[in-house]
Amino acid sequence: MDDELNIDPRETDYLDHIDMYQAINFYELRTQLADLGFNEDLLLNELRSMVTANTEKLLHDIYIQQGGADFALSFKKEKNSGYQLYCIDASMDIPGKVNNQVMQYFQPDVPVSTATELLRLSLFVRNDHDPFMPLNLQESQAYIHLLKTNHVMNDQNLSYLQKQLLNLGFGEKVNDELEKNIKSGKKEFTLATEQEYNKQSVDYTLHYKAGDQNDMYFFNKYDASLRDKDMQQTFYLNKGSGITAKEAYNLMEGRAVHKQLENLEGEKYNAWIIIDKENKTENGNFKLRPFTDGWNYKPERAIDKLDIVGINEEGARDKLMKSLEKGNRHQVTAMKDGKEVKLYLEANPAEHRVNLTNWKGEAQQLEHYKKPELKAENKKDQKQAQAQEDAQAKKQSRKRGAKMSV
Structure with a gap:
């Protein structure tokens, strides 16, 4: 039927x-x-x-x-x-x-x-x-496709942000927390981490925020503070790059850093920057004072005069220059009166010089550590200058004697 x-x-x-x-x-x-x-x-x-x-x-x-x-x-x-x-x-x-x-x-x-x-x-x-x-089934399949697409985007976003942390010197400490917060779907969140440089601890708070479409997260700024000093500063990032964690520490310690910057028109330029501890912005942040190429500060002029042990070895000079550009207090061994002396060098664009200190932190004069040939030239120049000064003095003396005999 x-x-x-x-x-x-x-x-x-x-x-x-x-x-x-x-x-x-x-x-x-x-x-x-x-x-x-x-x-x-x-x-x-x-x-x-x-x-x-x-x-x-x-x-x-x-x-x-x-x-x-x-x-x-x-x-x-x-x-x-x-x-x-x-x-x-x-x-x-x-x-x-x-x-x-x-x-x-x-x-x-x-x-x-x-x-x-x-x-x-x-x-x-x-x-x-x-x-x-x-x-229903059709809606579920469509939503699965969307989630898979978002999953790929999230993975790419996470991978990009993790690489950004590495490039900025924060390492991999917060990777797990970063992943958890991205998965949570929060509109914005912060991550706390710390670093130690020269036995000094620096605390960092990293700020993340979702884009307008809630599809990507961006790392736009971080707060840094020296734990043993009353010093705090917020550093802003531009397109994922900017002041690194170590450079932030160096700036807060009072040293200068050489960076590529971008003006409001999007034009890039190079400049040495320092934290201007005498002036603050409206939000309480210290202003950054730039010294552009027009300032004509070139620390290599001083470096090339110093009798630094091993400076002529392959890559040694470039390594030193890059270290100074990152704001480091770089240790070298220089010759003084035939003896090796440990020195610490710092870039000082504001005064157009390189700061020299010994292991005690005492200021040193560049003249004492010059290359032998430059010392010889300097002595020759000094003798010539003294001879010219003596000749001028004798000439003036003869003129006065002539006037008196008239």
Whole structure:
């Protein structure tokens, strides 16, 4: 007959004690759930009990774990047609967080595999969809595609920000916290870290903020403070680059740093900069004082006069210059009266010189550490200058004597 059900009698033998409507309802639900990927024996037992129970209860939920997710299958009893699956509530625990889950409601056409894939992606990607608005299969697949795209973007964003931290000298200390905050979907957040230079501790607070479209995070500035001194300063980044963590320490210590800067028109220029501790901006930050190329400060003029041990070795001079440009207090060994002396050099653009100090921090004169040939030239120049001065004095003396004899 055309209306005869295509049911294998062997599959319904255990339902002989109930009516045919319940048998059909059970078979249809079991087939539907199996097609969706729900095929646990526990589920079938629960399903059989629900269908065969002579109760006036119109709504019934069956709970089951499958594919690493928790499911609540919601059924509604319809008049003359038995129970119908009308909603699937799926949730998944967030690793490392107690009593915290991602969840989503689905319509009855969404299989287990699709639901669990969407939940797993939601663990790693900010999910702005209302979880209480049930998704059908087509909507779920479209949303999975979106989450996968966002997941790739998040990974790229995270990788970029982690490389930025390395380039700025903050290392990998905050990588895990950075990843957690990006996944959380916060509009903005801060990360705390610290570094130690020359046995001095510096505390940093890194500021991150999501873009206008909430698709990418940006590292725009950080606060730095010397723990043992009352000195704090905020350093702003431009397109992911700027003052490094070590350079920030050097600037706060009073030294100069050489950087490539950009003006309001986007034009790039090079300048030595120092923190101007006599002037502040409106937000309380110390101003940065630049010395551009027009200032004509070239520390190599002083460096090339010093009798530095090993300075002619390959790369030694460049290494020294780069260290000074980063604002470091660079140690060298120089010759003084035939003896080796440890010196510390610092760039000083404001006074057009290089600061020289010994290991005690006492200021030293460049003249005492000049190359031998320059010392000889200097003595020759001094003798010539003295001779000219003596000759001028004798000339003046003869003029006075001539006037007196008149």
